[in-house]
Amino acid sequence: MTLKKILIQPDVCDGCGDxxxxxxxxxxxxxxxxxxxxxxHYPIVCQQCEDAPCKMICPTEAIEEEITSEKCIGCGLCMMVCPFGAISMHDRKAHKCHQCPDFDTPVCVKACSKRAIAKVDTDKMKVEKQNMHIKKLSGLGKKSKKSFDRVNVLTAHTRGRKVLQKEV
Known part of the structure; x- marks a missing residue:
């Protein structure tokens, strides 16, 4: 199962409120x-925690990926323990993002003209980051003209001897 999360880029957000x-x-x-x-500007959204404190503290088990309003008693415990402050209370019921499961793309992602909000596949993102890292390590897959079997570390003394040897 691939995990999809809403990724926020606060450096791009202009606070438009769309x-x-x-x-x-x-x-x-x-x-x-x-x-x-x-x-x-910092968009705050539920991060769908693996071991969600809100889910653990809910006395009526109203919280899964979303909050079942029929079970919610409005105690606010979930709001108090959320590490992101992503749960709000309205009309004596708790509310949090559930990533719009009825839509292909969450409405907040579609509405963001600056693209500060995106839904990403974390497994795909991990592979992309690994590939970028490998490319950096491998020198983009190109062999340099000077191929060394080992790393050459030259001290000032060694460099000086090499210069003297070339002059002789």
Whole structure:
């Protein structure tokens, strides 16, 4: 099973609020919030934690990938333990992003004109990062004209001897 997560790039976000508005139109309340701190904007969204503290603390077991409103008693414990502050309370019910399972692409991702929000396949991203790292290590697959079997470390003393040997 591939894991897909919503990736936020706060350095790209301009705080326009289009993501919040689009989410609000679909669900009645925005499940994403954009915070401004020191003139920078930070979209906050549920990270779908593996061992989610919100899920563990919920006394009615209302939380899976999304919150079952019929089970939610509005105690707010989930909101208090969320490490990202991604759970909000509205009309005595908890709300959090569930990555729009009924859509191919989450509405916040579609609404973001700056592309500060994206849904990524973490397995694919991992392979891409590994490939980039391998290319760096291998010198982009090209052999240099000077091929060495070992790393040459020259001290100032050794460099000086080599220069003297060439002059002789």
């Amino acid at each position: 993501c919040e508005e689009a989410c609000s139109k679909i669900y009645g309340i925005s499940r994403i919030s954009v915070r401004e701190i020191d003139e920078s």
